[in-house]
Amino acid sequence: xxxxxxxxxxxxxxxxxxxxxxxxxxxxxxxxxxxxxxxxxxxxxxxxxxxxxxxxxxxxxxxxxxxxxxxxxxxxxxxxxxxxxxxxxxxxxxxxxxxxxxxxxxxxxxxxxxxxxxxxxxxxxxxxxxxxxxxxxxxxxxxxxxxxxxxxxxxxxxxxxxxxxxxxxxxxxxxxxxxxxxxxxxxxxxxxxxxxxxxxxxxxxxxxxxxxxxxxxxxxxxxxxxxxxxxxxxxxxxxxxxxxxxxxxxxxxxxxxxxxxxxxxxxxxxxxxxxxxxxxxxxxxxxxxxxxxxxxxxxxxxxxxxxxxxxxxxxxxxxxxxxxxxxxxxxxxxxxxxxxxxxxxxxxxxxxxxxxxxxxxxxxxxxxxxxxxxxxxxxxxxxxxxxxxxxxxxxxxxxxxxxxxxxxxxxxxxxxxxxxxxxxxxxx
Numbered sequence: 306x307x308x309x310x311x312x313x314x315x316x317x318x319x320x321x322x323x324x325x326x327x328x329x330x331x332x333x334x335x336x337x338x339x340x341x342x343x344x345x346x347x348x349x350x351x352x353x354x355x356x357x358x359x360x361x362x363x364x365x366x367x368x369x370x371x372x373x374x375x376x377x378x379x380x381x382x383x384x385x386x387x388x389x390x391x392x393x394x395x396x397x398x399x400x401x402x403x404x405x406x407x408x409x410x411x412x413x414x415x416x417x418x419x420x421x422x423x424x425x426x427x428x429x430x431x432x433x434x435x436x437x438x439x440x441x442x443x444x445x446x447x448x449x450x451x452x453x454x455x456x457x458x459x460x461x462x463x464x465x466x467x468x469x470x471x472x473x474x475x476x477x478x479x480x481x482x483x484x485x486x487x488x489x490x491x492x493x494x495x496x497x498x499x500x501x502x503x504x505x506x507x508x509x510x511x512x513x514x515x516x517x518x519x520x521x522x523x524x525x526x527x528x529x530x531x532x533x534x535x536x537x538x539x540x541x542x543x544x545x546x547x548x549x550x551x552x553x554x555x556x557x558x559x560x561x562x563x564x565x566x567x568x569x570x571x572x573x574x575x576x577x578x579x580x581x582x583x584x585x586x587x588x589x590x591x592x593x594x595x596x597x598x599x600x601x602x603x604x605x606x607x608x609x610x611x612x613x614x615x616x617x618x619x620x621x622x623x624x625x626x627x628x629x630x631x632x633x634x635x636x637x638x639x640x641x642x643x644x645x646x647x648x649x650x651x652x653x654x655x656x657x658x659x660x661x662x663x664x665x666x667x668x669x670x671x672x673x674x675x676x677x678x679x680x681x682x683x684x685x686x687x688x689x690x691x692x693x694x695x696x697x698x699x700x701x702x703x704x705x706x707x708x709x710x711x712x713x714x715x716x717x718x719x720x721x722x723x724x725x726x727x728x729x730x731x732x733x
Contacts (some may be wrong), residue, residue, distance in 0.1 A: 343610025371405040511573035628714025647701040660694040698726035
């Protein structure tokens with residue numbers, strides 16, 4: 306998978322049983338190529354043209370670019386916006402594109418690409434500037450997720466942040482890989498959005514119908530209502546406790562209403578609204594349970610092939626041989642090299658029958674200044690035989706795990722086989 310700065314905006318749509326295809330939206334229309342690529346068996350990738358900036362923005366594309374992206378945004382599962390770290394710029398067109406993605410902010414992810422081309426200090430400034438710029442355009446309480454890295458197969462120009470780039474790459478891959486698995490639930494969420502929009506639409510149409518005169522002055526009244534549509538929105542929002550985010554675009558709605566005959570609009574039908582409310586309150590909940598049940602019975606669907614397989618297994622997987630993974634390929638127990646040092650401490654803690662109590666172990670372990678929640682997890686991992694005591698090997702293991710955590714690595718959920726003390730390993 307190659308994500309380059311030229312792809313300033315791309316959309317990923319995950320569906321089941323798709324042919325392997327790649328679609329590009331260009332100035333002249335659609336271009337489609339069929340490729341024998343396993344990645345495209347589970348997702349479809351829609352690549353948009355590069356965003357124009359500077360003088361190029363004056364060039365006409367021949368179609369409403371923002372409107373086309375808005376149409377796609379309603380139908381895809383993930384939207385990825387790409388920026389170059391060495392030439393960060395949100396042009397007027399890019400700003401309009403992001404605004405066109407309103408109500409789809411939950412689908413948006415951002416990639417700060419080519420981050421290996423700048424030094425760490427400059428990268429921090431660029432990241433801050435990007436977040437500040439996006440915060441002015443994407444009006445959501447949650448901060449948009451930004452992945453930092455160099456998403457191509459070329460060597461890193463400045464390798465200082467290699468570990469960060471690897472971690473970010475894996476997080477992005479995991480996000481994309483989850484798309485097929487959660488596609489049904491996202492479609493259900495889209496159904497909820499459309500139902501709410503239909504309900505709001507009914508309130509708007511009925512309000513316009515109610516305000517229209519029976520005989521004279523229909524055209525002038527229509528113009529007045531269209532111009533004051535924002536006030537009608539606010540009134541409906543207050544009277545029916547509807548979120549502002551559920552309303553259609555004011556500008557777009559005003560344009561559509563210009564050509565409509567308000568006298569032909571239908572009056573509000575409370576029974577139909579009650580049916581929609583019942584569907585949202587009860588039917589959707591039952592559907593969600595059914596979706597989850599069916600997903601649990603189906604084989605796991607993840608994106609496979611290409612770069613998704615390149616770093617998932619083997620020694621080049623993220624974090625392989627580091628932290629709790631140190632010594633995974635060694636014949637000798639990795640804790641053994643530091644065990645003499647840990648043994649000296651162990652025998653000062655008054656062991657009885659070769660073991661120390663939890664209270665005595667705690668006196669030493671709290672010197673690490675790690676939180677009790679972390680030390681409690683280390684205790685559970687180190688007490689391999691679950692007898693509530695630590696022998697010399699288990700105590701050495703506990704200190705090794707403390708060292709792993711203090712070096713900034715995460716603790717494993719379960720003790721890896723290579724960390725199990727030699728005396729506790731089952732004989733094959």
